[in-house]
Amino acid sequence: MSVHEDDLSAAEEAHVVSLTAAEAEGDERAVEAALRPRTLDEVVGQTRVRAQLGLVLEAARARGRAPDHVLLSGPPGLGKTTLAMIIAHEMSTPLRISSGPAITHAGDLAAILSGMNEGDVLFIDEIHRMSRPAEEMLYMAMEDFRVDVVIGKGPGATAIPLEIPPFTLVGATTRAGLLPGPLRDRFGYTGHLEFYEADDLELIVRRSAGLLGVELHGEGAAEIASRSRGTPRIANRLLRRVRDYAQVRADGVVTLDVARATLELYEVDTLGLDRLDRAVIDALCRRFGGGPVGVSTLAVAVGEERETVEEVAEPFLVRNGFLARTPRGRIATPAAWRHLGLAAPAGSPLVGGGDPPALFES
Ligand SMILES: Nc1ncnc2c1ncn2[C@@H]1O[C@H](COP(=O)(O)OP(=O)(O)OP(=O)(O)O)[C@@H](O)[C@H]1O
Ligand SMILES: [Mg+2]
Numbered sequence: 001m002s003v004h005e006d007d008l009s010a011a012e013e014a015h016v017v018s019l020t021a022a023e024a025e026g027d028e029r030a031v032e033a034a035l036r037p038r039t040l041d042e043v044v045g046q047t048r049v050r051a052q053l054g055l056v057l058e059a060a061r062a063r064g065r066a067p068d069h070v071l072l073s074g075p076p077g078l079g080k081t082t083l084a085m086i087i088a089h090e091m092s093t094p095l096r097i098s099s100g101p102a103i104t105h106a107g108d109l110a111a112i113l114s115g116m117n118e119g120d121v122l123f124i125d126e127i128h129r130m131s132r133p134a135e136e137m138l139y140m141a142m143e144d145f146r147v148d149v150v151i152g153k154g155p156g157a158t159a160i161p162l163e164i165p166p167f168t169l170v171g172a173t174t175r176a177g178l179l180p181g182p183l184r185d186r187f188g189y190t191g192h193l194e195f196y197e198a199d200d201l202e203l204i205v206r207r208s209a210g211l212l213g214v215e216l217h218g219e220g221a222a223e224i225a226s227r228s229r230g231t232p233r234i235a236n237r238l239l240r241r242v243r244d245y246a247q248v249r250a251d252g253v254v255t256l257d258v259a260r261a262t263l264e265l266y267e268v269d270t271l272g273l274d275r276l277d278r279a280v281i282d283a284l285c286r287r288f289g290g291g292p293v294g295v296s297t298l299a300v301a302v303g304e305e306r307e308t309v310e311e312v313a314e315p316f317l318v319r320n321g322f323l324a325r326t327p328r329g330r331i332a333t334p335a336a337w338r339h340l341g342l343a344a345p346a347g348s349p350l351v352g353g354g355d356p357p358a359l360f361e362s
Contacts, residue, residue: 019241019266020274021312022076022231035208035236036082038089044207044232045200046079049191053083056189057090066119067091068188069142069169071127073176075315077233078193080172081125087170088121096122100129109134110149110162113141118165127171128178135183142169142186195230195319198222204232205239214243215253223259229272229316241266271320271339276304280313281322281336290337290344292329 024032037043040054053070060067070087072080088095096112103109103124116122124130130138141147145166148159171187173179184190196204202225209216224242228235239254245262246254267275283301284291295314299306314330317323322336337344 018274018276018312019237019268020229020234020272020277020316022229022233024077024233028233028237031240032233032236035211036085038086040086040090043079043082043086044203045196046193049083049193052189053087053191057087061091066166066168069171069186071176071179071184071187071190072170072172072193073190074174074193075195075231076174077231078195079232080193081123083191083193084121084123084125084170084172087168088123091119091121091168093119093121096120097125098122099125100127103130103134105131106133106137106150109137109141110147113147113164113167114162116164116167118167120165120167121170122167123170123172125172126174127183128173128175135180138169139182139186196232197230198225201225201228201230201232201235205235208236208239209243209254212239212243214239214246217253217255219256220254220259223256223263227263227268227270227272234272238263238268272316273322273339276302276308276313277317277322278340279304280309280317281332282340284323284330284332285337285340285342285344291331292326293331294329298330 040050040057043050056067056070067087072083074080085095094117096116098112103112109130112122137147141164145164147162147164149162150157150159152158169187171179176184176190176192202221205221205224205228206216208214209221220242224238225235228238242254242259242262245265246252246258249261250258263269267278269278273281279302280298283298284293287301288298295310296306299309302309314323314325317336318325320335321333322339324331324333332344334344
């Protein structure tokens with residue numbers, strides 16, 4: 001497989017096993033299948049995407065045609081694969097599943113396309129990781145429902161046109177910015193998934209508990225939701241650990257105390273920060289006075305690879321305003337000091353007076 005190294009996220013490379021990682025781990029995808037909503041109505045939250053997508057599908061159904069191609073973008077674990085499956089289900093059509101890394105040659109894509117029937121939904125996960133020649137073939141297939149299959153090499157090569165029945169492509173990506181413009185433009189609808197509010201996550205935890213046969217009392221669900229970093233996958237994972245604890249250490253019922261005790265055991269704190277997240281802001285504040293400090297130095301201080309700090313801990317810390325990336329290095333925000341229960345020294349960056357530093361886009 002000719003996957004470029006820089007295409008692999010550091011999290012995959014380092015294979016960080018963490019309760020709060022947004023990526024699916026090990027055989028988690030099999031467990032998740034049981035918890036996926038099957039219809040748009042069952043989807044919790046994402047009201048805008050749900051309404052927009054619902055309209056696209058309803059109109060296509062009324063016209064008796066395959067819906068426009070759909071691109072779903074957003075961070076891991078927010079429901080892209082779930083929505084792709086729902087699209088096929090709502091259209092009562094079969095779903096064919098592939099992924100960018102699996103399509104290394106244009107021929108791989110031609111083989112998939114030639115097996116499609118009218119109205120089928122083709123789901124290409126991680127579509128930003130497809131090879132360039134396959135991508136170019138896909139442009140044509142999406143627009144004209146035909147592709148040129150090249151047989152042979154060099155001067156003797158011939159292109160054989162291949163008609164494809166109208167189908168719907170559903171692409172998913174965590175990195176919409178990496179998609180070439182021509183590909184992005186060929187999607188009739190793009191849904192951007194957002195992180196979930198705590199209320200919605202609580203509903204998801206309750207729904208999952210019902211499906212898993214877990215008895216939940218009082219504030220247990222809210223406690224799990226508030227530590228799940230806005231991500232249903234993490235909420236479901238924390239629920240499974242809390243269920244274990246309830247079974248082994250309590251009477252099987254998930255209560256607020258059981259949820260708290262479990263999450264304390266696994267070092268997931270009240271705002272969803274894990275051991276590494278806390279180590280990073282702790283080093284930043286206590287050892288480097290709030291920064292600015294280079295990420296490599298910060299990584300050494302917490303005993304991790306630079307990539308792990310950058311790709312695993314920082315996105316969450318930046319998004320939640322605990323850490324800022326500046327041209328001169330990383331700096332702690334007032335929220336970071338507060339979260340550690342420390343008083344920020346006067347004159348430290350981002351705390352008291354002065355212009356805020358220019359921030360890099362994360
Ligand atoms: N809106 C939702 N309501 C209920 N459960 C959800 C919702 N969104 C996601 N989930 C649950 O979260 C888990 C992860 O969702 P999914 O696999 O669709 O994420 P993804 O965006 O495809 O992630 P990745 O980028 O890693 O492929 C699934 O088990 C699914 O049941
Ligand atoms: Mg997915």
